[in-house]
Amino acid sequence: MSNGKKADSQTVYFRSADFPSGGFLFKNRVRIAPNDRGFMFADGLYEVVRSYGGRFFGFAEHLARLRHSLAEVGIDFPEIGELPGIAQELVRRNGLETTAAVAYIQLTRGLCERRYPFPTPPVVPTLYIEVNRLLSAAVEAEQGIAAITVPDIRWSRCDIKWLGLLPNVLARQRAVAQGANEAIFVRDGVVTEGTHTNVFGVKAGVVLTHPSDHHILAGITRAQVIQLCRALRLPVEERPILQAELAGLDELFLTSTTGEITPVVVLDSKPVGRGRPGPLTQQLQRAFRDLISSLSQGD
Numbered sequence: 001m002s003n004g005k006k007a008d009s010q011t012v013y014f015r016s017a018d019f020p021s022g023g024f025l026f027k028n029r030v031r032i033a034p035n036d037r038g039f040m041f042a043d044g045l046y047e048v049v050r051s052y053g054g055r056f057f058g059f060a061e062h063l064a065r066l067r068h069s070l071a072e073v074g075i076d077f078p079e080i081g082e083l084p085g086i087a088q089e090l091v092r093r094n095g096l097e098t099t100a101a102v103a104y105i106q107l108t109r110g111l112c113e114r115r116y117p118f119p120t121p122p123v124v125p126t127l128y129i130e131v132n133r134l135l136s137a138a139v140e141a142e143q144g145i146a147a148i149t150v151p152d153i154r155w156s157r158c159d160i161k162w163l164g165l166l167p168n169v170l171a172r173q174r175a176v177a178q179g180a181n182e183a184i185f186v187r188d189g190v191v192t193e194g195t196h197t198n199v200f201g202v203k204a205g206v207v208l209t210h211p212s213d214h215h216i217l218a219g220i221t222r223a224q225v226i227q228l229c230r231a232l233r234l235p236v237e238e239r240p241i242l243q244a245e246l247a248g249l250d251e252l253f254l255t256s257t258t259g260e261i262t263p264v265v266v267l268d269s270k271p272v273g274r275g276r277p278g279p280l281t282q283q284l285q286r287a288f289r290d291l292i293s294s295l296s297q298g299d
């Protein structure tokens, strides 16, 4: 993910207690204070929304998820409705209208003395948004990727899109160090999700994925894929996939805003199914592409 732009020419949006009016500025002009609770405690949230040819996909769903995250951690951000307009303006200001791009939106509880309890009265949440060109993941989508399984050492509120990503970072690094692309978390013998993806398995024509609960992030792409399964009359079950079932799966794929639907063809150095993207995965990829092209044609 890269804008191909340097920080002195990339326009971003920033608002904080030090800059309460907020505004568009070059990235190298942003000043995050050391006492920002995002910096001190990872006390903040984020969202990643994708745009196709200048149009954002599923912004309402991303905002609904952000509202959930905000409510769960007690950050008051009544200006949430301004986010799509700001992101759209960043697409324009950075010349990203005709390409795939992603908006990264980060919100922290704000700037105050370093104390665990929330500041009283509440302070202005810090808001940072940047939009970057998205590099094509066409090769991964077509050929599939390798993944590894790792113990899920994260907390029990993975439904909150929280800034604290160290377990995800360590797991992904482990995958990369082993020549794989993604790490899939396993908690108490159950496959939960990837470091930045939701996980789907296919067994005997049935599409399986972990239920949406506190152990996974309710992926926007995940929900979209479940809807596509229903539209295509593919049986889909939201039930835990056991680690013990992995070796017997016919197909395995990942979903995310940036990667859409990515087949996993090698897991823990062993082929998944026939070791190439499976037919149901490919059917869902085609249906997803159709959905996106209908969106960019303005349907």
Ligand SMILES: Cc1ncc(COP(=O)(O)O)c(C=O)c1O
Pocket: 048, 193, 194, 195, 196, 197, 198, 216, 217, 218, 219, 220, 221, 222, 255, 256, 257, 258
């Ligand atoms: C832990 C985790 N699970 C799943 C996803 C996929 O969610 P979405 O489809 O909304 O991008 C993400 C996205 O970043 C993630 O971080």
